[in-house]
Amino acid sequence: MTEEKALVENLKNPKRQEEAFRALMGLYKKRLYWHIRKIVLSHDDADDVLQNTFIKVFKNIHSFNEDSKLYSWMYRIASNEAITFINQKAKKQQVSLSDLQYEMAENLQFENDFTGDEIQLLLQKAIVTLPHKQQLVFNMKYFDEMKYTEISEILETSVGALKASYFHAVNKIEEYLKTH
Amino acid sequence: MKTKKLHKIAPKLSSIKKDTGFNVPENYFDSFEDGVFAEISKNKVAKIKNTNNFKTPDNYFDSIEDLVITKLKSELLQNKNNLTPENYFETIEDRVLSKLEKKQKVISLRKNTLKYAASFAIAASLALVFILNPSKNGSEITFDSLETSEIEQLIQNGIIEVNTVTLSSAFPDFDVENSLDNNSISNEDLLNYLGSENLENLLLEN
Numbered sequence: 402m403t404e405e406k407a408l409v410e411n412l413k414n415p416k417r418q419e420e421a422f423r424a425l426m427g428l429y430k431k432r433l434y435w436h437i438r439k440i441v442l443s444h445d446d447a448d449d450v451l452q453n454t455f456i457k458v459f460k461n462i463h464s465f466n467e468d469s470k471l472y473s474w475m476y477r478i479a480s481n482e483a484i485t486f487i488n489q490k491a492k493k494q495q496v497s498l499s500d501l502q503y504e505m506a507e508n509l510q511f512e513n514d515f516t517g518d519e520i521q522l523l524l525q526k527a528i529v530t531l532p533h534k535q536q537l538v539f540n541m542k543y544f545d546e547m548k549y550t551e552i553s554e555i556l557e558t559s560v561g562a563l564k565a566s567y568f569h570a571v572n573k574i575e576e577y578l579k580t581h
Numbered sequence: 582m583k584t585k586k587l588h589k590i591a592p593k594l595s596s597i598k599k600d601t602g603f604n605v606p607e608n609y610f611d612s613f614e615d616g617v618f619a620e621i622s623k624n625k626v627a628k629i630k631n632t633n634n635f636k637t638p639d640n641y642f643d644s645i646e647d648l649v650i651t652k653l654k655s656e657l658l659q660n661k662n663n664l665t666p667e668n669y670f671e672t673i674e675d676r677v678l679s680k681l682e683k684k685q686k687v688i689s690l691r692k693n694t695l696k697y698a699a700s701f702a703i704a705a706s707l708a709l710v711f712i713l714n715p716s717k718n719g720s721e722i723t724f725d726s727l728e729t730s731e732i733e734q735l736i737q738n739g740i741i742e743v744n745t746v747t748l749s750s751a752f753p754d755f756d757v758e759n760s761l762d763n764n765s766i767s768n769e770d771l772l773n774y775l776g777s778e779n780l781e782n783l784l785l786e787n
Contacts, residue, residue, distance in 0.1 A: 419618075426614045434610070438603055448609075448616075455617045509602075517602015524597055544601060568590075575591035 405471050412462045426455055429472060432545075433479045439540040440483040442505045442525070444514040450486050454479045469554070476555040480537060502529035520578075527577035531570050538563055539570040 411421035433454060438447040457478050465474055491501040506526045509515040517525070528536055537556060541547045542563075549560045556563070588595040 423614050423618075426617060430610060430613050434605070435601075435603075439601060442603075444603075444605060444609075451613075452617050452620050456621060459621060514604045514606070515602050516604055517600065520597050521600065521602040524594070525602070544599065571587065571591045571594060575594050578593040578597075 406467070409462070409465065409467060409471060412459075422455075422459055425458070425471075429475055430455075432472075433475060436476060436540070436545070437479050437483045439528075439544065440480070440536070441487055442502075442509060443512065446486060446490075450479070450483050453486075454482045457482065473551070473554040477557075480555070484533060499529070505529070523578060523581060524574070526581070527574040530577060531573060534558075535566050535570040535573075538566045539574070542567050543571075 408421055408425060411417040412425065414421075430451065434447060434451050437450045437454070438444065441447050441450055454475065458475055461478075465471070487501065488498060491498045494501060496504075503526070506522075506529045509517070509525055510522055515522075528539060531539060534556070538552060541552050541555075542549075549563050552558075552563050553560050558566075584595065
């Protein structure tokens with residue numbers, strides 16, 4: 402039995418659940434945190450979303466389809482949670498999602514949790530101008546250096562479409578960097 | 582996309598240090614699991630607190646529909662202004678349909694003019710026919726005894742001929758020639774009349 406299968410089995414076993422869940426969080430907390438952080442930008446928001454993601458994983462582990470990979474399933478939950486979070490934030494503030502994201506990127510320079518230089522700030526501003534899916538693909542490919550096959554499993558999109566998406570994203574970002 | 586390829590298509594982007602620039606508070610990841618467990622147990626407590634400790638009177642849910650309907654009826658009675666006439670909804674379709682039929686009977690001014698001229702001609706011709714050809718069986722044929730459709734049929738079949746001669750014979754005091762003469766309508770009246778109708782429709786009709 403693979404390590405992942407054993408983990409899932411333990412997660413479904415009430416006696417071993419807590420221990421297994423702690424191990425699961427230990428394995429994935431950093432990867433998921435950075436994935437979420439690149440979407441919501443602020444640490445506090447990323448912390449909220451990461452906690453919600455793990456709580457959702459914990460509550461729904463019984464409905465997890467063991468044919469797919471556990472980490473892909475969790476990434477999917479994390480992506481959905483992060484996107485839902487910023488959508489709700491935009492709704493609460495009664496602004497469009499693109500306006501909210503641009504404002505969030507603008508405010509990064511005043512945050513203690515962002516230590517990037519001017520060009521890194523400009524890159525973040527460029528990323529938020531991309532459509533949602535392209536943002537995800539760009540972050541996963543460029544920063545996380547994930548394989549297209551991995552991204553394909555998480556986003557449930559074909560490798561060809563992902564390659565095209567990444568290519569468009571890179572071109573748009575390059576154009577933004579040149580003109581700003 | 583390899584670094585070399587990226588440099589080729591996006592030189593600016595490839596020159597940036599591959600770092601998001603984001604930081605996390607010190608020891609954040611060390612205590613993360615405890616935070617999640619605390620959140621889960623908080624939810625469990627909240628679930629326990631949310632359990633229903635309230636009770637309803639005996640058989641409350643068995644009679645709730647009747648209670649609501651009774652209340653609704655009494656409210657409707659109180660608010661008489663909002664009540665509709667008796668059988669309003671039972672007859673609404675018939676009333677709407679009869680209104681629609683009435684509306685469909687609207688005929689254009691031009692058709693009305695022709696109709697009246699034709700009616701006048703028919704009436705005059707009939708008077709002439711009655712005078713010149715008394716009934717063979719002796720029974721009096723009156724105008725009222727004939728249906729309009731029958732008269733129209735007689736004209737269409739050529740039994741009754743409508744022209745200025747027959748009309749003049751029937752009504753010597755009435756100047757039929759001038760009354761039906763197009764020249765008696767002034768240009769101004771004609772333009773007003775044409776302006777009230779869609780000229781194109783009129784042309785198509787004819």
